[in-house]
Amino acid sequence: MKQxxxxxxxxxxxxxxxxxxxxxxxNDRFDMEFIVLGAVIGLAYWYWGPSWPPL
Structure with a gap:
């Protein structure tokens, strides 16, 4: 795996x-929508990623 x-x-x-x-x-509490939002944003960044530099 490349660095x-x-x-x-x-x-x-x-x-x-x-x-x-x-x-x-x-907010001092966990809300399900923020957990889902974090998962969706993290997955989207993993899938599409940055355009530069090419990894």
Whole structure:
């Protein structure tokens, strides 16, 4: 596995975790829609990814 691919996967997981974590920090409770939103954004970043640099 190339180093760029590992960083790309790590970033998509960080995005998927960060969205519900920030929502919890703001609202002091976990809401299902923020967990789903984080998962969708993380999956979309993993699937389409950045256009530059090519990984």
């Amino acid at each position: 760029g691919a590992a960083i790309h996967r790590l970033l998509s997981m960080a995005i998927a975790i960060a969205v519900p974590a920030v929502a919890y920090a703001v």
